[in-house]
Amino acid sequence: LLLPDDIRPQDAAAVLLKGLTAWALLFEVRPLQAGETILVWAPVGGVGSLLVPWAASLGARVIAVTSTEAKAEKARALGASDVIIGYEGVADKVKELTGGRGVDVAYDSVGRISAEESLNSLRPAGWFVTYGNASGPVEPIPPGRLAQGGSLVMTRPTLFHFIPDADSLARGASLLFSALKSGTINADIGQRFPLSEAAKAHEAIESGTTTGATVLVP
Incomplete structure (x- = not known):
């Protein structure tokens, strides 16, 4: 992978892995569309802090879930439209914020303790994207639970399945570096x-x- 002349090596080192993860989540796993509403857990973490502003720049409404007011302030600064503080009753608050509809996609890096709230926050046919296990791995979820929730879709992506060759890596890196150069995201x-x-x-x-x-x- 060759760095563009206007990308500093230190910035690339800081952002490459988590930035490619954010790229895969937004563009490859389930391409995000303008006007959609998403739920992002841990919005000021490594991937979350890139996911929030990048999704907002694509025209999505971002509802963030975090643990403290200080982190909530940072999430708002990153581009979150709404922030839920605390991990209890998240789905009920999401439904209030969306007029009972739910979100199109839930991006969940927390894992075990948040999975059920993520599922309950989705609209019918919504996507549960579980990509991290900060609280431990997600318990097995039977297919019937997805049907019961409204024909939900669940996926557990791994970045390297989306960059199997040099061309796909270059494609992802190109979008990442463009977002970095434009100021959409920062290192x-x-x-x-x-x-x-x-x-x-x-x-x-x-x-x-x-x-x-x-x-x-x-």
């Missing part, structure tokens, strides 16, 4: 460490004191 580098201090970088991440991306520089 959000919170801290940089010399490569010789890689151990310190790991310690900082493990301590939970870092913000944004952590980049090692030569």
